[in-house]
Amino acid sequence: MGRGAYALARVAVIVRAPARWLWWLGLLSAGIGVLMPGLTGRRIGVSAGAALFIVGGALAFRVHQRRYAELARGASRAGRAVFLQDRAVTLRSWRRGRRWWLLAAFPVALASSLLVPAAAGLALAGLGAGLWAKALWLGGLERREGALLWVRPEWVKGSPAGPSVRGYLTTGLAAGDALPGGARRRGGAAKAGGTAVSGAR
Structure with a gap:
């Protein structure tokens, strides 16, 4: 895995990073979109959106699932020279590089409601739900x-x-400041800047 000191980020935290954004932006755009009659009408739009919610959630949950399991089975113990990246730092780093496409997804979903009301917004929410479920699955694995x-x-x-x-x-x-699955640990959180792995092995 390499020598010398380097940082590590939690896998489950990275998976969870876009979930809340996609969920709330999707629900917001779907809520606004349902007020628009659209070309297909609200009933068809919401029905299509419900189907896309299920499909999007299933795809987000299943994609790379076998690869996650393989990497988990082949994982090795972290050495003493590594540092654990705080949960907040991991979330901030992930979102900093991808916030523009997350934010761009909202107006695109909203504009699509002029054709099919709420459908794209519910699809976004489904992707968020699927990623959240995948993080929970990883937590069970952990x-x-x-x-x-x-x-x-x-x-x-x-x-x-x-x-x-x-x-x-x-x-x-007990290592780091996030529970299995990537949720924030209540109490006893690691200090900003990372904590040596050797203290929590």
Whole structure:
């Protein structure tokens, strides 16, 4: 995995990063869009949106799932020289590079309501729900294995299970400031700037 000191980011936190944005932007655009009659009418638009919500959620949940499992099985124990990236830092870093396409998705979904009311907004919300469910699935995997999954952030080019990711590293469940699945840990959070892995193995 390399020598020397380097940072690690939680895999589940990266997966969760766009989920809330997609969920709320999708619901907001769907809520506004349903007020527009559109070319197809509201009933058809909402019905199509409900189908897209289910399909989008399933796709977001299933994509790369086998790759996540393979990387988890092949994960090695993190060394003493690494530093754990805080949850807030991971979220901020992810959103900084991708906030424009997240924000652009809102007006695009809203504009599509002129044709099919609410459909694109519900599709966005479905993607967010699917990613949130995938983070929960990863949390279950972490609890069963008794180890948290980490990845070097410079390897993540879009997905933490993409081809540029060479492997995962693990720590004990008490490491870092995020619970299995990526939710914020209540109390006992790591200080900003990272915490040495050796203190929580």
